[in-house]
Amino acid sequence: MALDEERRVTEPAIVELSGGLDLASVARWEAEVGKAGTGSGTVVLDLTGVDFLDSAGVHGLFRMLAGLDAQGKRLVVVAPREGRARRLLEILDLQRLVVMCESREEALGNRW
Amino acid sequence: MDDTSAFSCAIPDRLEALPELRSALRSWLAESGVEPDAAEDIVLAAWEVCANAIEHPVARSGPDTTIVATRQPLGVQVVVEDSGSWRHVRSPRSDRGLGLRLARAMVDCMSVVRDRPGTAVILWRSTKSAA
Numbered sequence: 520m521a522l523d524e525e526r527r528v529t530e531p532a533i534v535e536l537s538g539g540l541d542l543a544s545v546a547r548w549e550a551e552v553g554k555a556g557t558g559s560g561t562v563v564l565d566l567t568g569v570d571f572l573d574s575a576g577v578h579g580l581f582r583m584l585a586g587l588d589a590q591g592k593r594l595v596v597v598a599p600r601e602g603r604a605r606r607l608l609e610i611l612d613l614q615r616l617v618v619m620c621e622s623r624e625e626a627l628g629n630r631w
Numbered sequence: 632m633d634d635t636s637a638f639s640c641a642i643p644d645r646l647e648a649l650p651e652l653r654s655a656l657r658s659w660l661a662e663s664g665v666e667p668d669a670a671e672d673i674v675l676a677a678w679e680v681c682a683n684a685i686e687h688p689v690a691r692s693g694p695d696t697t698i699v700a701t702r703q704p705l706g707v708q709v710v711v712e713d714s715g716s717w718r719h720v721r722s723p724r725s726d727r728g729l730g731l732r733l734a735r736a737m738v739d740c741m742s743v744v745r746d747r748p749g750t751a752v753i754l755w756r757s758t759k760s761a762a
Contacts, residue, residue: 542682543650571653571671573678574730603671610736611729 531595531627532559537568540576540604552583556592563626565597566604577611584617593618595626638700642681642711649685653678656700663702669758673700673707676737679730680711680752706739706757714749 532555536548555562564583566572584594595618598605608614620626638659640652653674660670677698684696696713735741740755 539650541650541678542646571675573675573682574733575682577729577733607675607733611733 530559531561531563532556533563533565533623535565535568537570539571539573540566540569540579541571541573542575545575545579549579549583549586552594553586556587556590559592561593561595562587563595563597563623565623565626567597567599567602567623569602569604572604572607577607577613580617581613595620597621597623597626636702638698640698642684642696642698642713644685644696646682646685649678649681652681652698656698659700660707663707664760664762665702665707665758666760669707669756672737673709673754673756676734676741676754676756677709677711679734680709680754683730684711684713684750684752702762704762706755709754709756710751711754712749712751 534548534551534555538544540548552562552564562583564580580596587594596604597620598608599621605614605619608617608619638656640655643649643652656677657670657674660673661667665673677700681696681698696711698709698711700707700709734754738754738756740753742753744751744753
């Protein structure tokens, strides 16, 4: 029961992005993730609907990661293999720095 | 020259206006028969170079910064030209290093030409579909 209590407390918060994660929108998404992180130990950031990711978006992603990490929290990214987000993170060789899942189900199915 | 053979416009001086330029370039690439994957790579490379041109704080000595994209037999060429020099520029943020790395990774060839007043960045990306 103690474990159940613990898990309920840290139930992941989901933030679903769509459109661009770029210099025009990154501040808004960072605020969303910051908000989501206040009530949860894990934030699942679903990038499935992201059709444009630029370098400002990549920097934002790592600020989100660092911000949550500093509070002892985790960021799990959903980025399907055929999507733009995964491709760009792989090209930049940054994919190992983030926990990346193929689907939201996979992200929620794992115990982080 | 038909309407789809070249895309040309002035680059805005504000980052907030870049998404509009992205839409216009995307439309032109689609009309020019460039397949979606290559088109998105070209759009991202051009976006990063334009963002760099807007962000670097150099007093411009000439006219507007421009972007010209041309459909070529085996690919697309994009030229971004401005009248500033990048040589001694340090961006207030360190983000641009990643941006130019990303731009370079998106295209087959990227060169920066600085042998005159101003800077030109030339991008070339092959396409599967011929012009």
